[in-house]
Amino acid sequence: MDITLIWYLVPAIVMFCCGVYGFLTRRNMIAMLISLELMLNAVDINFVVFNRYLFPSSMEGWMFTLFGIAIAAAETALAIAIIINLFRVSKNIDVRDATKMKN
Amino acid sequence: MDYSQFLALKQEIGLLIVFLLVFLYDTFCSPRSAKAVPMIATVLMGVLVAWGFCPVVKAPETAFAGMYVTSPVMVAIKNILNVGVFIVLIQSVKWANSEFTAVRRGEFYELILLTLLGMYLMISSRHFLMFIIGLETASLPLCALVAFDKHRYESHEAAIKYVLTAVFSSAILLMGLSFVYGLAGTLYYNGIAGALAGRMGVMLSVALAFVMAGFGFKLSLVPFHLWTADVYQGAPTSVTSYLSVISKGSAAFAFLVVLTQVFGQFYAQAWEWMLYALIILTITVGNLFAIRQTNMKRFLAFSSISQAGYIMLAIIGDNDMGVSALMFYTLVYVFSNLAAFGVIGAIENATGKVDMTDYNGLYKTNPRLSFTMMLAMFSLAGIPPFAGFFSKFFVFTAALNGTASAALYVLVLIALINTIISLYYYLLVVKAMFINESDSPIATFRSACSERLGMWICVAGIIGLGIVSYFYDYLLTVVA
Numbered sequence: 001m002d003i004t005l006i007w008y009l010v011p012a013i014v015m016f017c018c019g020v021y022g023f024l025t026r027r028n029m030i031a032m033l034i035s036l037e038l039m040l041n042a043v044d045i046n047f048v049v050f051n052r053y054l055f056p057s058s059m060e061g062w063m064f065t066l067f068g069i070a071i072a073a074a075e076t077a078l079a080i081a082i083i084i085n086l087f088r089v090s091k092n093i094d095v096r097d098a099t100k101m102k103n
Numbered sequence: 104m105d106y107s108q109f110l111a112l113k114q115e116i117g118l119l120i121v122f123l124l125v126f127l128y129d130t131f132c133s134p135r136s137a138k139a140v141p142m143i144a145t146v147l148m149g150v151l152v153a154w155g156f157c158p159v160v161k162a163p164e165t166a167f168a169g170m171y172v173t174s175p176v177m178v179a180i181k182n183i184l185n186v187g188v189f190i191v192l193i194q195s196v197k198w199a200n201s202e203f204t205a206v207r208r209g210e211f212y213e214l215i216l217l218t219l220l221g222m223y224l225m226i227s228s229r230h231f232l233m234f235i236i237g238l239e240t241a242s243l244p245l246c247a248l249v250a251f252d253k254h255r256y257e258s259h260e261a262a263i264k265y266v267l268t269a270v271f272s273s274a275i276l277l278m279g280l281s282f283v284y285g286l287a288g289t290l291y292y293n294g295i296a297g298a299l300a301g302r303m304g305v306m307l308s309v310a311l312a313f314v315m316a317g318f319g320f321k322l323s324l325v326p327f328h329l330w331t332a333d334v335y336q337g338a339p340t341s342v343t344s345y346l347s348v349i350s351k352g353s354a355a356f357a358f359l360v361v362l363t364q365v366f367g368q369f370y371a372q373a374w375e376w377m378l379y380a381l382i383i384l385t386i387t388v389g390n391l392f393a394i395r396q397t398n399m400k401r402f403l404a405f406s407s408i409s410q411a412g413y414i415m416l417a418i419i420g421d422n423d424m425g426v427s428a429l430m431f432y433t434l435v436y437v438f439s440n441l442a443a444f445g446v447i448g449a450i451e452n453a454t455g456k457v458d459m460t461d462y463n464g465l466y467k468t469n470p471r472l473s474f475t476m477m478l479a480m481f482s483l484a485g486i487p488p489f490a491g492f493f494s495k496f497f498v499f500t501a502a503l504n505g506t507a508s509a510a511l512y513v514l515v516l517i518a519l520i521n522t523i524i525s526l527y528y529y530l531l532v533v534k535a536m537f538i539n540e541s542d543s544p545i546a547t548f549r550s551a552c553s554e555r556l557g558m559w560i561c562v563a564g565i566i567g568l569g570i571v572s573y574f575y576d577y578l579l580t581v582v583a
Binding site (some may be wrong): 018019023029032033036039040043044046047050051054057058060063064067068071074075078079081082083084085086089090095098100101 | 112231232236239243246247250253256257259260261262263264266267269270271273274275277280281282284288289290294332333336337493
């Protein structure tokens with residue numbers, strides 16, 4: 001049985017949708033961050049697979065993936081730093097409680 | 104590799120030099136001379152603004168195999184951003200030297216200059232890899248800037264909301280781009296446009312919707328606006344003014360470039376009606392929510408949401424006039440919004456008050472501040488002869504330029520009705536300052552020299568752009 005393009009695209013889109021679902025339903029900020037990471041990695045899979053199966057003569061998708069991984073790492077580091085700061089101030093990282101400004 | 108192509112990045116190199124000078128001074132100066140960091144950063148930025156007006160770029164130039172393009176239009180929009188950043192830096196001097204911020208004031212200027220570099224790249228890129236790098240360089244340091252007031256809980260709450268939505272929106276945007284790559288096989292703007300010619304389909308519609316949603320978050324278009332009010336309220340006022348003006352202006356221009364150059368051929372099939380719905384929602388919802396706000400920063404957040412809808416009107420016409428109208432709108436918006444934020448920041452620095460009820464009777468105690476605020480509100484609402492009237496006028500004209508589509512006329516009519524609604528809430532602020540009585544108005548105070556200078560520049564811009572036609576003519580000739 002051949003492993004074709006669709007075998008990779010379906011898991012990627014499932015990962016992406018899990019990420020969106022997790023981002024919208026989880027209430028712990030670290031869990032939300034993990035969901036975001038799932039979404040970004042699904043994108044990386046998409047780029048690699050499209051490049052490998054459809055356009056193997058160039059490397060644009062692979063290069064994009066490398067940069068995508070670096071950007072995802074930077075984003076995560078920054079988000080974790082902000083979450084740690086928030087935890088120091090309020091001893092709580094539940095987004096339901098981060099509603100002081102709502103009026 | 105031909106290293107001489109780096110010379111095409113003239114403005115980026117200039118900005119990088121400014122950044123490095125500020126960074127080196129901040130790192131190696133003695134603690135006693137650290138107080139001069141804001142002054143040095145502002146003066147260097149002023150030099151960069153002046154240098155930007157020297158006509159060094161006369162024809163389009165490209166670098167990195169076409170990934171980067173600069174042209175007189177790019178130079179003009181970057182100059183507009185430069186002017187905005189210059190005013191933001193002037194207005195933030197007092198805040199940067201205040202007790203809680205002084206210890207890390209250098210970081211504020213370094214991060215601001217870095218985000219500006221990211222916006223430059225985002226505007227000039229003609230390849231999606233370059234674009235994403237620019238976008239992230241612009242948005243990640245901004246998250247850190249929003250969290251800058253470490254002693255205030257609100258600042259952290261705003262930062263966490265901003266960083267989560269920023270990453271979420273980039274993920275959605277990237278997903279859309281991966282679909283586009285799968286269809287086209289390249290990430291060059293013109294390569295994609297060539298490869299996709301006449302291939303409208305379901306996958307492309309989904310990709311386009313994802314890309315528009317990603318941009319919608321950056322521009323705070325309704326229904327992607329929910330982060331805006333909290334972030335604007337929680338962030339330090341200097342950062343809020345930067346976010347609302349510079350970040351929005353650059354994202355709007357990049358959005359215009361992507362929509363017209365990459366997806367230009369699918370205008371009528373796909374993105375005209377998507378943008379149509381976004382504009383109506385953005386202008387109307389932004390206006391209706393602005394009416395019930397009492398915190399001045401929240402109020403300006405919703406006002407800036409509805410202003411973003413007006414900026415989008417320049418794009419929906421899909422013509423050259425839209426480009427100049429968008430740049431002019433950004434320029435006017437820079438002056439009007441920064442004047443309003445200048446007054447808010449001055450009052451906040453002196454008294455710590457940001458509620459609209461605190462502004463009752465302000466005219467009796469601080470007539471000049473009230474007058475500046477009134478001009479800003481008139482300009483934002485679009486009352487002639489101030490600049491805001493003409494920016495709205497040109498945006499409406501651009502939306503209808505050369506079209507016979509009845510739908511666009513309806514759109515402009517809705518936008519006009521919304522202008523009247525917006526007049527109501529902008530005048531609420533004026534009424535509070537001039538008519539409402541107050542038992543305990545804000546005491547008379549003298550704002551810092553830097554704050555006054557910033558407000559003077561803004562007032563000059565609001566009046567000058569309204570009565571001198573040279574600026575818009577210049578932008579028209581640049582685009583043509």
